Amino acid sequence: MYFSAREKKILELLLEYHQGITQEELEALLKVSRRTVYREISSLEKTLHPLDIQLVKERGKGYLLLGDEQSLVRLRTELANEKTDDFGSTLERQRAITAKLLVEAERETIQSLAFEFHVSPATMMTDLKNVEQSLNNYRLMLDRVQGDGLAIVGDESERRNLLRSLIYSGVNEYDFFHHLRRLEETNLHHKSSNYFLKLVSNEALYVANQGISESQLFQDVTDNQLVQILLILAISIDRMNLHNSIEEEFPNEDAEFYQHAQKILQVVGKMIGQSVATFEVSFLARQLSGVNYKIPQNIFLESYDVTLSYQVRELIAAVSQQSTNDFRKDDTLFYDLSAHMSAALKRNYVSFDKEANPLLKKVIEKYPALYQTITKQLRVYFPQAQFNEEELGYILIHFASSLERSPQQRGANVLVLCSSGIGTSKILESRLTKYVPEIETTQVARISQMDCINFAQYDLILSTIFLPGFEFPYKMISPLLLEDELAELRLVLMKQSHRLPE
Structure with missing residues (x-):
């Protein structure tokens, strides 16, 4: 507890x-x-x-x-x-302070914040100064009133997006879905041990999950995308229950996203017993437009984006010319990267000094020259877009997957639990196929699908994240499967070979 x-x-x-x-x-x-x-x-x-x-x-x-x-x-x-919250670093503590102030409906004093975060009032004042400076990047500000405390004030949509980003960066997918599975309509008392996840009410998470599940729109999205959808919807539910509404309309290029948002919020409205304003539908539609939950569309469909296609083709050609690899003949790279860029350009990024994803850092360290080339060419062919380091890492993964792509090999039956998205999944499959011939089949599954998997049928279970309390033996790996990991996997499979089918 x-x-x-x-x-x-x-x-x-x-x-x-x-x-x-x-x-x-x-x-x-x-x-x-x-x-x-x-x-x-x-x-x-x-x-x-x-x-x-x-x-x-x-x-x-x-x-x-x-x-x-x-x-x-x-x-x-x-x-x-009970362990007190240990945020590990000053930066993480400052994120938590910001998230708390974004959630609070009333003003907080420096003394009460210092008490809650186990620091001195002087340290809290320093933290708040950094928080205040970071808020300058958004339509938000830290409002101080002498004798009445302080609060974050400003644009409601920015508040929700920033809060979503902070909570998302503070919780991993396994903990999130484990907590979500514990919530039932008749028992919403379960408390997460994660500070950030506790900032969203269990009631809102439950309703958001029901709304998303009934829509049946998100079976093919990645775990991290699903977490972000559920978080922004749950945060919106909590804010609506506090009568903090969106007061602006967001233009949407595609009426389909608006219809999806309407469908979800109809379910939500019935469950929370209130009608949902049009601006709320528009806000959610804008969030959904940044999610790549559809199968990549081919160039013959009416909705095909000619301009984006040209930019992606030019990007691939430029990267090919600047590197020693010719990516231009890889159609899979083109279609996957086009789908990714379409979603990435619509996504609302919130770069609140987020520490680099250690797995993406390994990808970047593995392909430093390719990373620099891609970064440089993105500025040329997508000059109006700003990509943070995490997004650059995911774009790099598409090119890295192209390098590793090869025909399927034969061997043992392996399950890979991966939460980092389609690009990471593909590079894992590619490296396993190419460098571990002992593997016959490889299935990649998301953390959110774990309740539907028969783990006993697999000879080896691999995971890119730690799975506390998981009852089956598994081995943690990095998405790139570096040389020492590959060698160890081959050794494990060779030791198991007497149990594998002929």
């Missing part, structure tokens, strides 16, 4: 002052407002329910914990074993 620093302090006070502690005493000890205490108490009431403990308020005494001795001892044990 997870408790925030403030929730943990309230519970410790309630256990210490078992005769009761007043609203005013909690405000003074925590250095927060009356509304904040009400909100924390309301959250704790739900959290304590599975422990058979009630949090009540009695006249003349204040707040009390009611439960049998065994339940109270269990709560003390939970608190003693």
Whole structure:
């Protein structure tokens, strides 16, 4: 069970002052407002329910914990074993502070923030200065009112997109889908141990998942795209429930995205018991337009983008001329890269000092010259676009996959669990096929599909991320399968060969 620093302090006070502690005493000890205490108490009431403990308020005494001795001892044990949030770095802490301020409906004081994030008020002031500078890149600002605390104010759509980006960068796909699977309509009390994921309500995540599932539009998107869709929808639900609405319309080039958004929000509206404004539909349609959830379309379809096709062709030709490899004859590269660029150019990037993805860094380190060439040529053929390092890494993967592409080999039955997208999946398949002849078939699956997989049928399970609590033996690999990893895989398969079919 997870408790925030403030929730943990309230519970410790309630256990210490078992005769009761007043609203005013909690405000003074925590250095927060009356509304904040009400909100924390309301959250704790739900959290304590599975422990058979009630949090009540009695006249003349204040707040009390009611439960049998065994339940109270269990709560003390939970608190003693509870780890405080460790953000690992100053940058991660500043992301968490920004995310919290984006979620909060009321102003926060420097003292209360310092308490929650386990730093001194002086350190918190330094953190807030950096947060304030980062917000200058968006239509948002840190509003300070002496004696009344501080809050982030500004454009609602920017707030949601920035919050989505911060939460997404703070949670991995396995933890996200594990938490989502624990949520049921009759039991929404499960709390994630991840600080960022806890900023989205379980109710909103559940409703968002139902809306997306019923739409049946996203079976073919990657895990990280699905996480981002679910997050932006859940964040929007929480914001709508707080009466914070989108107040501008977003132009959409394709009416299809608007229809998809309408379909999803009709389900959401019924579940949350309110009608959804047209601007909300327009906002969600804009988010969906940045998701490549359709099969890549061929050049004979009416919706084929001639301008984009020309740019991609020119990019591939220029990279071929600048490198020692001719990519121009690889039609798969052209179609896959066209689909990727179509989505990438529509995507709303939020580059809040995000640390580089370590897996993409390995790709870049593997192909440094190719990476530099692609980066240079993108500026020539897509001069109006700005690509962050992560997006450049994914574009590089398409070219790297072309280098590694080869006919299928034969061997053992292998499952690869990969959350990083179609480009990463393809380079994995390519390297396994080319360099591990012991493999007969390779299936790549997303983390979100794990409930539908019969793991027992595979001779070897590989994963690009850590899978805590996974009951089958598996081996972690990098998306590039470097030489030492390939050698180790071949050795493992050779040792298993006596169990493989002839």
